[in-house]
Amino acid sequence: MNSKKKSLLIRPSFVAPTIASLALLAFAAAANAQPPAPSAQPLRLMPLPSSVQTGQGSLSLNAHFHAGFTGNHDPRLDAALDRFLARLDYRCGGIRRMQHDAAAGASNLLTLQVAGPGAAIQNLDEDESYKLSVTPQGATLTAANDLGAMHGLETFLQLVNMENGGCQVPAVTIDDTPRFRWRGMLVDVVRHFEPVDEVERTLDAMAIAKLNVFHWHLSDDEGFRAESKKFPKLTETASGGLFYTQDEMREVVAYARARGIRVIPEFDMPGHSTSEVLAYPEYGSGEDIKTVHLSYEDPRAELDPSNEKTYKFIDTFVGEMGEIFPDDYYHVGGDETEGKAWLANPRIKAFMDKKGFKTTAELQTYFNQRLLPILAKHHKKMVGWDEILTPGLPKDIMIQSWRGLESLSAAAVQGYTGMLSTPYYLDHQDTAEQMFLADVVPSDTKLTPDQQKLILGGEICMWAEQINPSTIDSRIWPRSLAIAERFWSPQSDRDVPDMYRRMRAVSLELEEVGIRHIIGPKTLRRSLAGSTDPEALDTFASVLEPVSFGDREDTQHTDAFQSLNRLVDSVVADPPARQQIARDVNTLLSTPHSPEAALAAMRLRHRFESWQEASPSLQALCQRSSRLNDAADRAHQLGQLARAGLESLAYLENHTAPPAGWADQQTSLLADVQKPSALVKYVFLPDLEKLVKAAATR
Amino acid sequence: MNSKKKSLLIRPSFVAPTIASLALLAFAAAANAQPPAPSAQPLRLMPLPSSVQTGQGSLSLNAHFHAGFTGNHDPRLDAALDRFLARLDYRCGGIRRMQHDAAAGASNLLTLQVAGPGAAIQNLDEDESYKLSVTPQGATLTAANDLGAMHGLETFLQLVNMENGGCQVPAVTIDDTPRFRWRGMLVDVVRHFEPVDEVERTLDAMAIAKLNVFHWHLSDDEGFRAESKKFPKLTETASGGLFYTQDEMREVVAYARARGIRVIPEFDMPGHSTSEVLAYPEYGSGEDIKTVHLSYEDPRAELDPSNEKTYKFIDTFVGEMGEIFPDDYYHVGGDETEGKAWLANPRIKAFMDKKGFKTTAELQTYFNQRLLPILAKHHKKMVGWDEILTPGLPKDIMIQSWRGLESLSAAAVQGYTGMLSTPYYLDHQDTAEQMFLADVVPSDTKLTPDQQKLILGGEICMWAEQINPSTIDSRIWPRSLAIAERFWSPQSDRDVPDMYRRMRAVSLELEEVGIRHIIGPKTLRRSLAGSTDPEALDTFASVLEPVSFGDREDTQHTDAFQSLNRLVDSVVADPPARQQIARDVNTLLSTPHSPEAALAAMRLRHRFESWQEASPSLQALCQRSSRLNDAADRAHQLGQLARAGLESLAYLENHTAPPAGWADQQTSLLADVQKPSALVKYVFLPDLEKLVKAAATR
Incomplete structure (x- = not known):
């Protein structure tokens, strides 16, 4: 990072302040001598220019x-x-x-x-x-x-x-100028469908973030979302009526091009292919498929690599889609092929024996080798997930890594181009900070400069088991701004507070183009509370975040019939309150006698009081509402945590030691609230713990 | 209203309460003996069933x-x-x-x-x-x-x-069963264009309100919004690229039919026709038209009724549109034809002389008489505004009245069918109460029962000079729910508090189908404040409403280039606070020693305090922001009004008389804040005045 740029970033960051608190802070900042800034206020550029x-x-x-x-x-x-x-x-x-x-x-x-x-x-x-x-x-x-x-x-x-x-x-x-040439966003439209409006809205926001590849995950076990005129049964039987017509796909491609974005379609093969096999069982491996994978009891299926007709199908299909999607690249998926049905099918087993394949991986390599000339015939380069990287494939394929940096580096060492996705799975519900700091090519990489050049960039992944058109925006944005900056800006750009400052400002820009990351969760909270002004629920939600994909999946099985209308869907990962509380606790404890510390203590007290006030009415609401029943414990905890916070502040301010047993009580409370409940987590626990510890050791 | 239904409506209404205030009120209600209600809570049906x-x-x-x-x-x-x-x-x-x-x-x-x-x-x-x-x-x-x-x-x-x-x-x-068969909503898509999304969203909400006619105002001086393949220049030259393709119009018709809604297109003739004359000057009256009417300097034009080619054009056009819009009715507009160009054109003047027409109204009657066989040929019945009702027209035309009940009654007396629109112009910014109480056929009507049958219903009108896709929802909804109830429910349904109670509840239902009446203004306030949490601006906006169409037009000339992005666009007509404050002041003054009065006083005090807190930071914000500059006075007034309210409450509570001059001061303040400023008005002034007077006469 050069010094010219750095000079723009020296002001302290603060996030989503109220107007009143802004005025107070401005007063405090003026009182506290800072080096003079070159402009009246720091720039709000994101991604940061070179x-x-x-x-x-x-x-x-x-x-x-x-x-x-x-x-x-x-x-x-x-x-x-x-x-x-x-x-x-x-x-x-x-x-x-x-x-x-x-x-x-x-x-x-x-x-x-x-x-x-x-x-x-x-x-x-x-x-x-x-x-x-x-x-x-x-x-x-x-x-x-x-x-x-x-x-x-x-x-x-x-x-x-x-x-x-x-x-x-x-x-x-x-x-x-961008650091990486491939700055992508995968959107899964299969597990839950996203109408064209949602897709185009996402493209609008991608343009703000200077992302340039829209990776459209169009087929999977749960459905087939792209109209084929050559194989009409794909959507007739395997879309539930939720698919894009060819005109709509062309419209999306044009819409993306108009915003400087390429569109790469993904049709996952030979695994994740239940929808194709439902429509055309003749290309399957003998599975008995009666429905796409809608609920957890439904079986899955895979294409049959031993069947010549499978390749004719693919050839015709790639030809058809290749005209709709003009990009050089075509994504064949290739991930998580289990091959169970292959081994269970005597004909396929005989084929493997004949070819000398000992594992299903070898059969998949054969499949990929058969795909290559088909793609070449249609002037397409192959992209696929890590699994397609098997011995014997030519160097002009591209690897998308969901397995991680090591897998990606191994590919680069072998001379393959690739891009990274592992750290950027939005449904892991990681913070913007975590994803921003996860580099595609870290500064300590062992790759040679030439090998590094093979790493073309990265892709954010928005899988759709736990989103729908109402919640997609609040799951993608604003966190993806931080990842997009990682893909665009210099390696040295790692100032986290400044990143958050700019991310909150650009949040408002996203609203200008219709992104519903703020209004979506708020609308759901109005519905949950049955009130046009769900004040207590807003207070509650402001300090909660969703559990990760896996933790939710274990509890709830988010299949097609799972209603995505609960508290967890109305809260966002890494909400502003997380940094606000962390900053205030840090200020209070690190500069205990400063005016800033007094302000921080005041803000924390107001916050804890608002929790205390909200807790009883939230508990009553959770009792009444069938959609909030499971959050009653969390609502009760909010009051307990408020008391822990207020008591800590009081001991710190009064310079008195808490009574014996108080610290143990708080520790036990903090342990208790970390147990899974209602699919949501508190975002401030490490900071409250710091506060409690400081009070206890006074 | 029968007694069975009435029994559902006896509970006191309260609007958009916070959860905390709900709990308090529930407590108060329980303490206050009410007759037992038949169900745990009153039903929230709107429109009220028969x-x-x-x-x-x-x-x-x-x-x-x-x-x-x-x-x-x-x-x-x-x-x-x-x-x-x-x-x-x-x-x-x-x-x-x-x-x-x-x-x-x-x-x-x-x-x-x-x-x-x-x-x-x-x-x-x-x-x-x-x-x-x-x-x-x-x-x-x-x-x-x-x-x-x-x-x-x-x-x-x-x-x-x-x-x-x-x-x-x-x-x-x-x-x-509905009271009226024609329950319509006019949406003007000319002055500002509304994409198909907005149209379909409006249809979704209309279905909730049990409205059944979408009146699509598709052409006017400011543009032509319907693709014609026979006359392609209409949209090529007169739409600025903002129009509906024929496929899109068919899609909207199907979308409406799927929701039990008819679609009536309006192509306004012979006045309001600048767009047609720009595209095809040969059908105009000799005006020199270089652009559609975009700004106030641009001239307007009218079709030439003396030209046979005009009728051929209309015949072909009606034939084309008649296939896209299958409804029996076709709206020809007919309003506000000035006829200046007719008189200025020697050829047209000569035609009038030859026919013996002394006035342009007679020429317009001739025009309408020529339209009738054209519509009949295409199996369409004519609907038009009051002006089409001129002697000599057959009885099977229908009159839409923008001139009022008298004009409509006069038509019915002559045997014409009609519907009422005058009281339902949303851009007049009237309250839901006013529009709800304005009946299509009032109980004191002088029409005979047979004449009353000719009144088929009414139409809400959403003219588009002062709306765009971001604000349309908050201008139409939720007030249109109250009008829709007037069209559907029995004449005797006139319980205003209960109407508001149900309207606020159905507000949340509107959000379920994507109506942005709550989130739209809020998003604009975030943009105005440059903050994700514009608390002070929200407080401000909650007690403001837009001035009427005319008052805004006089100040701002809302032509196509007027930016609709200011405070006035971020506030709504008849906001919940109006009734809340009125109710609290009424409770406080009418039952001064009751527990309800104590609660009301507390709520009022909190509200005035929130104004007092918001006022200084609002003034600072208005100084900084170019979009809020003109609201600085209003922001200052908010603090003054807060003090007037708080002082009134204090005198009332302490049973002390205010000092000499206090009452005059407040009267002068209340007069001052009623002067036009920033295109917004305070909604609570009559109630604050009551409070001040009560305090002054203690």
Whole structure:
């Protein structure tokens, strides 16, 4: 990280403050001598650009505004500029009127200098860099093609502020280029279907995050979601009516291209193929399949690698989909093939014997080797999960690693290109911090520079067992902003508090394009409470997060019929309160006599009091409501934890020691509340523990 | 209103209470002897059915559930049942699993007995009644056709409660039939365009409100929104790219039919026709039109009634649209034709002279008479605004009145069918109460019973000068629920507090189908405040409402380039706080020594304190933000009004008289804050005035 950029990040971060607390903090910050900052407030850029140099003054967007082009570009950039103007107008007001009123020959306040339109089919090798220069007189955005220009427009929007009674952009020079070329987001639309609206909304937000690959997981045991005209039974029998027509898929591809995003379809083979085998049993391995995998009793099936007809089916299907999805790459899945039905089928077993295959893995390698010429015939490169990496495959396949860095590195050492997904499974419910710090190529990597070049990037994974159209946004966002920054920004970018500061600001930008990460959970809480103002439930939810995929799956079996309408669905991973409480406890304990510590103690007291007030009515609500019954214990605990917090604060403030047994009581409480309950966890326990310990050792 | 139904409505209403205040009120209610209610809580049905009889006990939906049909129906009712099950599942959980697990021959817990599928093209004469009988053993929904059955499913959902730790429906017998056959909602998609998503979301909510006509205002001076293949220039030149394709219009018609809603297109003629004349000047009256009417300087145009080619154009166009919109009725607009260009055009003037027309109204009558055979040829009945009612038109046209009850009655006296819209213009920002009490056929009507039969119903009007896709929901809902009840429920249904109680409850149902009336304004406030938790701004907005259409138009000229992103767009007409404050002030003053009065005083004090706390940070925010600059005065006033309220409460509580001059000061403040500012008004001024007066006369 260079020093120019770093100078923008020195201010303390605070997250989602109330206006009142903001005013207090500003007062405290002024009282506390800080080195003078180069601009009135730190920039809110995310992902962090590779280089930012601040200048003097600001460009005002209030007096007049006009944006226009020099150079050559695709019509998609005109549309991108229109969207940009609409968002700028929403923030500043009057922008579209100024743009309309400006005479045809008006000089531009924002000039887009774009060298060329970019490739007809977006590819991995296109230059995505841009340069943005803002002075009080005007702004210039320079890029080699539409892709860089679109990234630059997003950056421009993040620079806009309305802090001095006007709409303005600080003088700045930004020179930006991505660290990785493959910055993807997988969305599983099988386990729960996501209509086109949700897909397009996700693409809008991906553009803000400068992600550039949409990996569309379109088939699995639970359903087949892509219309095939050659094999119509795929959706007729295996979609439950929930699928994309070919027109819709083309629309999504165009929508993505218009935002600088490639679309890679995944049709998982030869495992995860129950839906195909339901539709066309003749390509299966002899399983008796009566339904897609909807509930836990339903069996699963796999394609038959020993059957020549299977390859004809795949050939025809890839040809059909290859026209809808023009990208160079095609994802064949390949993960978690069990091969049980293969061994149980005498014909397949005989085939294995004949070929000398001792394991089902060898049979899968054979299958992959058969796929390669089919993909090549349709001008597609193969991408697949770790399992496709078996001896004998050529080097031009690409590995997506769900097994981890080691597996990915092993592939690179062998000369295969790859990308990382393991740390970025959103349904593990990890914090933004954890995922942000997990690097695709860590600084201590043992890979040579040439091997490192084979690591093309990473993909965020949103599996759909535990999401639906109402909750998908709050599971993907805002945490994915942090991962997207990992894929885009320099390796040295590891300032966690600053990342959170910027992530909370960009949260509001996500709302501008319709992302429902804030309103979705809140709407569900209104429904749970049966009230338009579910105050106590909001207080409760603000300090809870969902358990991980596995912990929920063990308890609830989230199959197609599981209702996703409970407390766990109305809370988010890594909520703002986690960092707020951690910061306050840290301030209180590390600088005990400072004004900041007094403010932190006050905020903590207010918070604990709000828990204390909420707890009884929450318990009553949980008794009444069938959807909240299982959370009654948690609601009771909230009151106990509030008391632990308030008592700790009192002992610390009064400089008195707690009575004998108090510390043990609190330790026992803290152990107790960590037991699984209602599929949610408290987010502040380590910090409350610190507070209790500090009080106990006074 | 019969006594059976009335017995359900005797409980006091309270609106959007916090959980804590609920608990307190429940306590207070228990302490205060009330006549025993027949069920644990009053029903939340809206629109109110014509007859409701409560029984003993409840039907539990937790142990097992299965819904199914007897009789004959259209596939749309299967789809409606699926949507019903999804919503029931969202509320109760486990419903879809139970529906799936039930054996094929399982006895139904909810049986739909539907006699027949209803007409292929929905019409005015279809029977929309239904009967719903619920006992602890099961539920039966009986209807003559799909329409009644769909209404009954909505009623069933409104009966569901989760109050005793389970999901249940109270035993009840409901016999329901609408008062009026035409219960419409006009949505103007011209002044601001609404994409198909917004249209379909509106249809979803209309189904909840049991509205049955979607009046689609598709053309006007500001644009042409319907694709014509015969006249492609209409959208090529006059839509700015914002229009519906024919496929999309067919999709909307099908979507509406699936919900028991007819779609009536309106193509306004011969006035409000600038978009047509821009595209095809040969049908205009000689105006020089270079753009649709986007800003206030752009001129407007009208079709030329003297030109035979105009009628050929209309004939071909009606033929084309008539196939897309199969309804019997076709809306020709006809309002506000100025005729200036007619008089200015020598050719048209000569035509008028030749025909002996002295006024442009006579020329418009001629135009309408020419339209009639064209519509008849395409099997359409004519609907138009008041102005089409001129001597010489046949009786089978229908009048939509924007001029008022008198105009509508005059039409009925002449034997014309009609419907009322005047009191239901949502952009007048009237309260739900005002619109609910404005009857289509008031009890003191002078019309004979036969003439009354000619009044088919009414239409809510959502004109689009001051809305966009982000704000439309909060302008339409929840107030339209109250109007929809006026159209559906008996004339005697005029209990305003109970209407509000039910309206707030059904607000949450609207959220279930995706209506953004709560989240839209809140999202805009987050953007205005630049914070994920805009607490002070929420407090502010909770007691403000937008000024009426005219008051805003005078100040702001809401043309196509006006940014709709300010405080006025983030507040709603008739917010819950209006009734809450009115109720509390009334309780406090009318029963001064009761426990209820003490509770009311406490709530008022908390509210005034929250204003006092919010005011300074709001003022700071308004100084900083260019979008809130004009609201700084209002923010300052909030603090002054808080002090007036707190001081009034103190004088009342302490039984002391205020000092000399205090009352005058408050009167002057109250007069001052009524002056126009920032396009918003306070909603509590009459009640604060009552409080001040009571304190002053102590």
